[in-house]
Amino acid sequence: MKDFKLIAKTLAGLEDVLAKEVKNLGGKNVRRGNRAVFYEGNLELIYKSNYHLRTALRVLKEIEYFSFKDVDQFYLKCKKIDWTKYFSLEQNFRIDSVVVNSRDFRNSMFASLKVKDAIADYFREKTGKRPNVDTDKPDVIINVHIFNNSCTLSIDSSGESLHKRGYRVKQGEAPLSEVLAAGMILLAGWYGNSDFMDPMCGSGTLAIEAAMIAQNIPPAKFRKEFAFQLWNDFDQLLWDKITEPAPKREFRHTIYASDISGSNLLNAQTNARRALVFNKIQFQKSDFKDLKCEFKNGTIVTNPPYGERLIPEDLNGLYRMIGDKLKQDYAGSEAWILSSSVESMKQIGLRPDKKLELMNGALPCKFDNYKLFSGKRNN
Secondary structure (H helix, E strand, O other): OOOEEEEEEOOOOOHHHHHHHHHHHOOEEEEEOOOEEEEEEOHHHHHHHHHHOOOOOEEEEEEEEEEOOOHHHHHHHHHHOOHHHOOOOOOOEEEEEEEEOOOOOOOHHHHHHHHHHHHHHHHHHHHOOOOOEOOOOOOEEEEEEEEOOEEEEEEEOOOOOOOOOOOOOOOOOOOOOHHHHHHHHHHOOOOOOOOEEEOOOOOOHHHHHHHHHHOOOOOOOOOOOOHHHHOOOOOHHHHHHHOOOOOOOOOOOOEEEEEOOHHHHHHHHHHHHHOOOHHHEEEEEOOHHHOOOOOOOOEEEEOOOOOOOOOOOOHHHHHHHHHHHHHHHOOOOEEEEEEOOHHHHHOOOOOOOEEEEEEEOOEEEEEEEEEOOOOOOOO
16 A cells, blocks of 8 residues: 555644654655654555544645745645546535735735636546535535645545544533543543543543543544545445454543532533443532542642633632542542643642643643652752
């Protein structure tokens, strides 16, 4: 099988985690980029990347790289590509563009327009007709990345973003992306080797992703569609082989998920059932300060309210309570807390062992790690 240049897109702060995932999957010449990982692999790896990568948003296959001196040359180089290798006249398409430091392209819409014109003219000259554009649900997505006077053209193998796992039907007011949740768990170094807890679980994404990681359930197991299934060279037998059910890894610990809201907990339970991990999670309706469970010597990962979309009456008081509860009840464990509220994070009253930076949607967040001891630290 021929190797291709591949790009897996991710969220800011998850690049190293994704690079490790790609290497474990068999990616060659793996390089970390900005919200992306560059690597090489064959068609089988493209399929596996979409099915197995927990922290990838989408996987692109590079089809052309070139330099250009002006917009006219850019158009001609795009038109010169044999587009029939990638899709047919009967299929519709969309162009997604990113433009960085270009004197020729003022914005991404102008770049998309030029590539669209080149593709339309290529097909018209070859067949007398042109394929249709569909910005909503296209058969084929062409990705354009322009940096200075160079351009990388890729074809999107994923379609809908890979954070859409297919198990979440119910969500609360401020849902956490599945890709971010998986990234947080993997950054915490948790692979199912101890108990896990999310005491403010919302719609259950962290607990569900933890249960899937612990049992080695592929993140895309419940997805119905991928863009590569509409490619000319789609290999159904190879795809069937990759998606053949594999035995689950044995998980001997417990995942705890609780929330003060009964409706949130009901949503989390519904989603866990859809993901077939309900029996691995102990759900409990409780305010964190009143929570009682048998969790010990494990990992706590949680995403408390920030005061951005959810506004508790006393955000600082909430964070003080979190710190007090962690100190009193969870010595011997470690906690990871994601929040965009820097002021509130100070109220936790514990010294972070690690401080990481992540993005939750458009919100820059701190992802801080606390090793929990009884008594005072020596240093």
